[in-house]
Amino acid sequence: MSILQANIYYIGSVGLMLVGLYIILAKRNLIKVIIGLSFFETGINLLLISIGYVRGGTAPIFSNPDVKAEGMVDPTPQALVLTAIVIGVAVLALALSLAVRLYEHYGTLDLRKVRELKW
Amino acid sequence: MAETLLVLAMLGVAICACVFRDLLSAVIASAVVSLIAAVLFFCLHAPDVAMAEASIGAALTTALFVIAIRKTTRFEEEEK
Amino acid sequence: MRGLIAVIVLAVLAAGLAFCLAEIPFGRDIGDVGGRYVEQGVQETGAANVVTSVVVGYRGFDTLGEVTVLFIAAMGLGAVLYGRRPSGGRREKPSLILSTGCRFLFPLIMVFGAYVFIHGHLTPGGGFQGGVIAASAFLLMYLGCGGKRIHRATLGAVESLAGLAFVIAGLAGLAVGGYFLMNVLPKGTVNQLFSAGIIPVIYIAIGLKVGSELAGIVENLLEVTE
Numbered sequence: 001m002s003i004l005q006a007n008i009y010y011i012g013s014v015g016l017m018l019v020g021l022y023i024i025l026a027k028r029n030l031i032k033v034i035i036g037l038s039f040f041e042t043g044i045n046l047l048l049i050s051i052g053y054v055r056g057g058t059a060p061i062f063s064n065p066d067v068k069a070e071g072m073v074d075p076t077p078q079a080l081v082l083t084a085i086v087i088g089v090a091v092l093a094l095a096l097s098l099a100v101r102l103y104e105h106y107g108t109l110d111l112r113k114v115r116e117l118k119w
Numbered sequence: 120m121a122e123t124l125l126v127l128a129m130l131g132v133a134i135c136a137c138v139f140r141d142l143l144s145a146v147i148a149s150a151v152v153s154l155i156a157a158v159l160f161f162c163l164h165a166p167d168v169a170m171a172e173a174s175i176g177a178a179l180t181t182a183l184f185v186i187a188i189r190k191t192t193r194f195e196e197e198e199k
Numbered sequence: 200m201r202g203l204i205a206v207i208v209l210a211v212l213a214a215g216l217a218f219c220l221a222e223i224p225f226g227r228d229i230g231d232v233g234g235r236y237v238e239q240g241v242q243e244t245g246a247a248n249v250v251t252s253v254v255v256g257y258r259g260f261d262t263l264g265e266v267t268v269l270f271i272a273a274m275g276l277g278a279v280l281y282g283r284r285p286s287g288g289r290r291e292k293p294s295l296i297l298s299t300g301c302r303f304l305f306p307l308i309m310v311f312g313a314y315v316f317i318h319g320h321l322t323p324g325g326g327f328q329g330g331v332i333a334a335s336a337f338l339l340m341y342l343g344c345g346g347k348r349i350h351r352a353t354l355g356a357v358e359s360l361a362g363l364a365f366v367i368a369g370l371a372g373l374a375v376g377g378y379f380l381m382n383v384l385p386k387g388t389v390n391q392l393f394s395a396g397i398i399p400v401i402y403i404a405i406g407l408k409v410g411s412e413l414a415g416i417v418e419n420l421l422e423v424t425e
Contacts, residue, residue: 004123005120005123006225007220007225008122008123008126009122009126009159009163009225010220010225011126012126012127012129012130012159014213014216014217014220015126015130015133016129016130016133016152016156017216018209018212018213019130019133019134019137020133021205021208021209021212022137022205022206022209023136023137025201025204025205025208025209026201026202026205027137027195028195028196029142029192029195029196031142031145031184031187031188031191032142032145032195034184035136035145035146035149035184036137038149038176038180039133039136039149039152042152042153042156042172042176045156045168045172046156046159046160049160049163049165049168050163050225051223052233053163053164053225053226054226054227054228054229055225055226055227056226057164057229058164059164059165059166059323060237060248060249060250061166061247061248061249061250061322061323062241062247062248062249062389062390063247063322063390064390065389065390069237069238072229072237072249073163073164073165073229074229074230074233074237075233075236075237075240075249075250075253076232076233076236076253078165078167078168078250078253079250079253079254079258081165081168082167082168082171082250082254082325082327083254083261083262083265085168085171085172085175085176085327086171086175086265086269086327086409087265087268087269088175089175089179089180089413090268090269090271090272090273091272092180092183093183093272093273093276093416093420094272094275094276094279096183096184096186096187096420097275097276097279097280097419097420098279099187099191100187100190100191100280100420101279101280103190103191103192108192108196109191109192110196166323167248167250167251167323167324167325167328169323170315170323170324170328171327171328171331174328174331174332174335175331178331178335178338179331179334179335179338179413179417182335182338182417183416183417183420186417186420186421187420
């Protein structure tokens with residue numbers, strides 16, 4: 001039980017990635033698939049930040065002059081994930097516009113009925 | 120202990136979003152997942168990332184989804 | 200059948216990830232790169248927020264790429280949804296609470312967003328977070344203030360000029376004789392508003408660009424559905 005509790009962030013982020021990937025692979029509605037894509041990206045961001053955690057660390061901000069530099073968490077994955085979140089919303093906006101256009105053309109969002117996208 | 124409960128709640132709500140038939144409920148569930156992820160980012164001492172995830176995931180993504188659902192169908196089709 | 204194959208793929212992926220993550224113990228010591236950024240970051244860039252100095256200072260070119268990707272996505276959305284007439288005026292009027300609250304809250308949210316992206320080098324926050332907060336103020340206005348719209352040309356002009364300002368700030372470093380995105384303004388003392396050289400200038404440009412871009416995306420998507 002304690003190994004579950006010590007690595008709870010890894011388990012949570014991998015679990016969220018797997019839920020997102022299951023929605024992408026097994027669901028038929030396009031908006032559901034885009035929701036699954038958003039879950040997948042959130043899971044990956046959570047995994048990256050939890051890898052950069054330092055035990056007993058604080059946030060990497062020098063708010064007053066007597067904050068020590070040792071004992072801060074790693075700032076590099078945080079910069080990476082900031083970029084990844086913004087690009088995630090850009091991809092989502094473009095995917096939703098394609099879904100709206102697809103619905104106007106085919107009249108349905110069911111991926112099995114849309115001919116060119118059969119699995 | 121608090122983080123364990125939050126992570127289990129996040130996984131539960133994510134599975135709910137997979138199961139719901141009403142797409143509007145699934146979108147609200149995805150907003151709750153983003154909110155819990157923002158709290159987890161704060162627990163991992165990353166305040167910049169927590170602000171970005173809270174504002175983008177819980178506000179803007181949900182608004183875009185609701186606008187897209189309004190133009191297309193609201194309910195998922197039944198399984199054959 | 201499809202669900203079964205999906206579960207098998209997921210099981211293989213989960214096993215692979217578990218093997219990889221077993222080698223990385225949770226909460227280990229900071230590495231070499233992160234250690235250098237934390238120890239020398241304030242001295243080399245002058246920003247109190249180390250994540251800001253990494254995003255804009257050490258990896259500023261990647262941030263330029265990210266701004267470009269956001270711009271391409273907005274352009275793609277505009278191209279896919281091109282040439283639609285807003286169909287009819289069949290919209291419900293917003294309720295009294297929503298319209299009153301919207302008129303009251305809109306300037307407050309804009310000021311808060313501007314505060315977040317101006318103080319990006321001192322407190323948690325920065326260009327992207329502040330820009331998204333300003334865009335959510337625009338979203339409130341589209342939903343609650345009943346038919347008011349920002350002039351489309353103004354949004355496009357603000358977005359283009361802000362993006363241009365970022366590139367010009369980078370080229371200023373090249374013009375002085377150094378490298379692209381070199382710090383040409385004085386670093387000042389830490390924890391002051393006018394410090395950290397070129398970082399507040401770039402973050403203000405990014406905040407304005409992201410805010411107007413996301414407001415344009417929301418308006419583009421809304422206009423189709425009316």
